Amino acid sequence: MKLKLIMSGLAAFGVMAGTSSAFAQEEAARNAIAERLAPVGQLCLQGQDCGTASAPPAAASSGGGDIDGGDIYSNVCSACHETGAAGAPIRGDEEAWAARVEQGFATLLDHSINGIGAMPARGGNPNLSDEEMEAATKYMVEPVMDVSDIGSTSNDEEAVAEEAPATNAEEDMAAASGEQPAADSGSSLNGEALYSSLGCVACHANGVAGAPLIGDAEAWGPRIDQGKDTLYQSVFNGKGAMPPRGASQGSDEEIMAVVDYMVSQVQ
Structure with a gap:
């Protein structure tokens, strides 16, 4: 009788061990698939909280340990x-x-x-x-x-x-976009330079997420008709797909200068 009980216990233990092993193998397979399907990188623009959404450390090349x-x-x-x-x-x-x-x-x-x-x-x-x-x-x-x-x-x-010759912010932004800097309007803030440095160019130069293209009079017409105060508030608070302040850290004065610059391109 005791022998039968011992044999039954061993058989049950074997079934449990086999089930645990199969589960571990299945879990490892799922993890491997998820790792293969993971994205290799993320698009992160100026003004966004990039945080730790970054790529893994670079691997060393096979040519003597140099950075790849x-x-x-x-x-x-x-x-x-x-x-x-x-x-x-x-x-x-x-x-x-x-x-x-x-x-x-x-x-x-x-x-x-x-x-x-x-x-x-x-x-x-x-x-x-x-x-x-x-x-x-x-x-x-x-x-x-x-x-x-x-x-x-x-x-x-x-x-x-x-x-590198000494350049001001406007000249740096112009070099990055391939455009010539605009003449100084006399304001203490340069709207064109801020348009690039605050990241507004990322959407308004390409029409991303329905953003009105800079210089597109037809797209900007109804917006301008609302008045600049309304435009300012739309940027401060966000509107549609555009997050508050265009996801930038710009001050009220800087954002207003950018709006003034974009409006000036269609007037």
Whole structure:
């Protein structure tokens, strides 16, 4: 009798162990599928809370442990620089990169690290080091620029001082968009420069989410008829797909200057 009870217990234990093993294998398979289907990166524009929505740390290349700029580019930069989103110059497009290349690599690297126009600092991944940004920037401009003799970031500040001419915010934004800066209106705030630096250009230059294109008199007509005060409040509070303040940290005065600039383009 005791022998039968022992044999029955062992058989039950075997069934439980087999069931547990099968469940573990099924769970591992589901996790593997989810990992393969996970996105490689996210589009993050200036003004958005990029937070930790960033790519994983870059893997070392097989060529001696150097930072793999191509891997960083694929995970962080390609979302914009392969599609031209928010006016980003597409990798390998010589015409789009021509004016930028003339500024020198040190200036381009400074823009990559600190941000410019609709592009946030470090492409929206605050965890990337200066060295990783240098590797990614080299990879990005390699098709249109000779980067073989460019040194490391250890001398970046000195290189920027020597190579990059002093420019104001308006000139920087104009270089990023390929447009000529507008004449100074006499205001203490430059609406055109803020239009780019606060990230408004990302939607209003491309009609994203139904945003009225800058310079489109037909689209702006009914809005202008409402009066500027109404336009200001629409931006302050958000309207339709546009979040409050266009998801920027701009002050009331800066936002008003941007609205004034956009309205001026159709009047």
